[in-house]
Amino acid sequence: xxxxxxxxxxxxxxxxxxxxxxxxxxxxxxxxxxxxxxxxxxxxxxxxxxxxxxxxxxxxxxxxxxxxxxxxxxxxxxxxxxxxxxxxxxxxxxxxxxxxxxxxxxxxxxxxxxxxxxxxxxxxxxxxxxxxxxxxxxxxxxxxxxxxxxxxxxxxxxxxxxxxxxxxxxxxxxxxxxxxxxxxxxxxxxxxxxxxxxxxxxxxxxxxxxxxxxxxxxxxxxxxxxxxxxxxxxxxxxxxxxxxxxxxxxxxxxxxxxxxxxxxxxxxxxxxxxxxxxxxxxxxxxxxxxxxxxxxxxxxxxxxxxxxxxxxxxxxxxxxxxxxxxxxxxxxxxxxxxxxxxxxxxxxxxxxxxxxxxxxxxxxxxxxxxxxxxxxxxxxxxxxxxxxxxxxxxx
Amino acid sequence: xxxxxxxxxxxxxxxxxxxxxxxxxxxxxxxxxxxxxxxxxxxxxxxxxxxxxxxxxxxxxxxxxxxxxxxxxxxxxxxxxxxxxxxxxxxxxxxxxxxxxxxxxxxxxxxxxxxxxxxxxxxxxxxxxxxxxxxxxxxxxxxxxxxxxxxxxxxxxxxxxxxxxxxxxxxxxxxxxxxxxxxxxxxxxxxxxxxxxxxxxxxxxxxxxxxxxxxxxxxxxxxxxxxxxxxxxxxxxxxxxxxxxxxxxxxxxxxxxxxxxxxxxxxxxxxxxxxxxxxxxxxxxxxx
Numbered sequence: 001x002x003x004x005x006x007x008x009x010x011x012x013x014x015x016x017x018x019x020x021x022x023x024x025x026x027x028x029x030x031x032x033x034x035x036x037x038x039x040x041x042x043x044x045x046x047x048x049x050x051x052x053x054x055x056x057x058x059x060x061x062x063x064x065x066x067x068x069x070x071x072x073x074x075x076x077x078x079x080x081x082x083x084x085x086x087x088x089x090x091x092x093x094x095x096x097x098x099x100x101x102x103x104x105x106x107x108x109x110x111x112x113x114x115x116x117x118x119x120x121x122x123x124x125x126x127x128x129x130x131x132x133x134x135x136x137x138x139x140x141x142x143x144x145x146x147x148x149x150x151x152x153x154x155x156x157x158x159x160x161x162x163x164x165x166x167x168x169x170x171x172x173x174x175x176x177x178x179x180x181x182x183x184x185x186x187x188x189x190x191x192x193x194x195x196x197x198x199x200x201x202x203x204x205x206x207x208x209x210x211x212x213x214x215x216x217x218x219x220x221x222x223x224x225x226x227x228x229x230x231x232x233x234x235x236x237x238x239x240x241x242x243x244x245x246x247x248x249x250x251x252x253x254x255x256x257x258x259x260x261x262x263x264x265x266x267x268x269x270x271x272x273x274x275x276x277x278x279x280x281x282x283x284x285x286x287x288x289x290x291x292x293x294x295x296x297x298x299x300x301x302x303x304x305x306x307x308x309x310x311x312x313x314x315x316x317x318x319x320x321x322x323x324x325x326x327x328x329x330x331x332x333x334x335x336x337x338x339x340x341x342x343x344x345x346x347x348x349x350x351x352x353x354x355x356x357x358x359x360x361x362x363x364x365x366x367x368x369x370x371x372x373x374x375x376x377x378x379x380x381x382x383x384x385x386x387x388x389x390x391x392x393x394x395x
Numbered sequence: 396x397x398x399x400x401x402x403x404x405x406x407x408x409x410x411x412x413x414x415x416x417x418x419x420x421x422x423x424x425x426x427x428x429x430x431x432x433x434x435x436x437x438x439x440x441x442x443x444x445x446x447x448x449x450x451x452x453x454x455x456x457x458x459x460x461x462x463x464x465x466x467x468x469x470x471x472x473x474x475x476x477x478x479x480x481x482x483x484x485x486x487x488x489x490x491x492x493x494x495x496x497x498x499x500x501x502x503x504x505x506x507x508x509x510x511x512x513x514x515x516x517x518x519x520x521x522x523x524x525x526x527x528x529x530x531x532x533x534x535x536x537x538x539x540x541x542x543x544x545x546x547x548x549x550x551x552x553x554x555x556x557x558x559x560x561x562x563x564x565x566x567x568x569x570x571x572x573x574x575x576x577x578x579x580x581x582x583x584x585x586x587x588x589x590x591x592x593x594x595x596x597x598x599x600x601x602x603x604x605x606x607x608x609x610x611x612x613x614x615x616x617x618x619x620x621x622x623x624x625x626x627x628x629x630x631x632x633x634x635x636x637x638x639x640x641x642x643x644x645x646x647x648x649x650x651x652x653x654x655x656x657x658x659x660x661x662x663x664x665x666x667x668x669x670x671x672x673x674x675x676x677x678x679x680x681x682x683x
Contacts, residue, residue, distance in 0.1 A: 048613060209660055209661030212618070214411055214649060214650075216410070216539075216650070220654075221654055224397060224399070224400035224532075224533075249526075250535075268516075269610055
């Protein structure tokens with residue numbers, strides 16, 4: 001029963017209106033001289049992930065604006081679709097963008113279930129797809145294709161990075177806990193791979209059904225197992241509740257580690273008890289390269305709010321697209337060359353420069369971050385240039 | 396599992412069960428006595444939590460927030476019964492489901508417009524912020540024990556109200572034969588309005604008191620609603636003491652299920668429900 005879905009936020013209403021405006025512009029015959037670049041933005045603009053969709057859109061449009069509204073010399077026009085983070089509607093929405101609206105490129109989305117369906121359609125229709133968030137390993141694993149790209153991360157990556165950090169910190173054994181769903185399991189698998197390779201021992205793997213938040217029995221279990229550390233994957237409201245419950249249960253003596261989503265966007269809700277938490281992610285606060293500083297300043301002055309990891313991922317999706325288009329001088333008929341140029345591009349991201357793996361997932365540094373106030377301050381690098389193993393990718 | 400952790404898990408189970416009882420008791424009253432399937436019951440829990448967040452931020456005290464919030468919840472229930480639910484008694488269940496589902500969407504949207512979609516937390520009152528050390532690695536937050544005590548006290552109060560007061564007698568009679576009670580000169584509409592307001596207030600109070608430990612987030616009513624319906628069905632529709640027994644059963648099943656059969660924890664609660672229904676289709680404590 002999908003009763004807990006928050007139907008239509010104000011943001012959504014506005015996004016819906018823009019979508020209407022965008023789709024009603026009549027597609028002009030594609031004359032070579034005034035050819036426009038049609039970009040389909042298929043992102044959540046309502047529901048739990050609405051703010052993430054908005055941040056990605058903002059980041060993307062910021063880079064387009066930096067290029068004077070053009071990418072690869074082509075004027076850009078958008079077709080916006082609210083995917084509602086609803087996997088059952090994903091294929092239909094994606095087909096509409098590709099077949100009816102004739103977009104050249106699709107950018108989306110946040111929810112992995114929706115993104116997997118989008119990737120399937122993209123494979124069948126050879127549509128260029130850039131995924132600005134969804135972390136499902138399969139997208140750049142068994143579903144990899146020459147026309148599918150990702151500018152965010154694979155679930156495996158932050159987990160693996162954290163495993164490495166715990167080995168470096170001489171942790172001998174650990175308990176893992178996550179929701180029993182793809183993102184959680186893939187993150188824990190990444191963690192286990194690095195942790196056991198470094199000689200660490202998994203005392204117990206624990207799961208709870210998604211999105212159950214009654215953690216007390218697990219905390220009691222952890223207290224009686226007395227591991228040296230605990231690794232978890234939680235995100236959003238559940239993450240905030242978990243950290244608070246963990247600390248309230250007096251488990252402070254057993255260090256808690258997690259993928260960066262444990263503290264991203266919920267630092268305020270976690271509050272005082274979460275100070276000093278160590279997490280690993282491909283972005284964080286206080287990355288001191290000129291690109292990041294410039295990006296943050298411009299983003300803040302354009303949108304009157306601070307950018308987050310999602311805004312960076314959207315920004316880089318536009319950068320990646322620009323790199324491909326520039327290489328073919330805006331000639332979209334040279335699809336193979338266009339994709340080739342994207343796959344070999346070096347992206348100067350606010351997170352630091354990255355390239356793409358053979359399966360088109362970022363090969364990127366994994367940062368160690370410490371929660372201080374409301375910031376996840378970068379205090380070191382867990383793994384430099386970490387590539388997802390892309391298991392099952394035959395491209 | 397060693398003995399101390401077994402005891403602590405028992406405590407977890409009872410504490411979780413009692414909190415579920417608080418939400419389910421209102422649902423079973425409304426369902427059993429008024430015959431209304433109220434899908435919006437989870438929303439009242441959500442509203443309670445958000446009211447606690449807003450008022451606690453404004454007044455700086457959760458206890459003050461509850462003191463203001465509970466009368467507000469009673470008023471909301473009173474108003475809703477008058478405006479909306481009083482039109483539903485003679486309608487079939489499908490129309491009730493449609494209308495109350497609409498209310499869920501309405502309340503979620505109102506919440507989004509008024510407070511936004513962020514995750515919030517509510518501070519535990521100063522007095523109850525301590526923890527009791529149980530073993531060298533585990534302590535138990537005093538606030539969770541406090542919740543359990545409050546739930547127990549409310550369960551007792553509800554029992555006394557329904558079994559030993561004149562109003563309780565009217566409520567019980569009304570659930571059996573609405574028309575006969577009305578014929579005896581009792582204002583049954585007023586009785587229903589009181590029951591509904593009480594049910595809303597119980598759910599909202601559960602949301603308020605749970606806010607510090609559960610955090611406050613969009614859609615938080617959904618999970619609570621489903622598990623509450625499970626409790627109502629297991630306990631016997633309309634039976635408050637049945638709901639108490641059922642809530643404790645669910646608390647135990649969920650807690651020990653997670654520890655002993657982690658792979659099946661998600662379905663175990665429903666397996667128990669199916670088993671109870673096979674054994675006693677009317678629920679554990681349903682009287683004819």
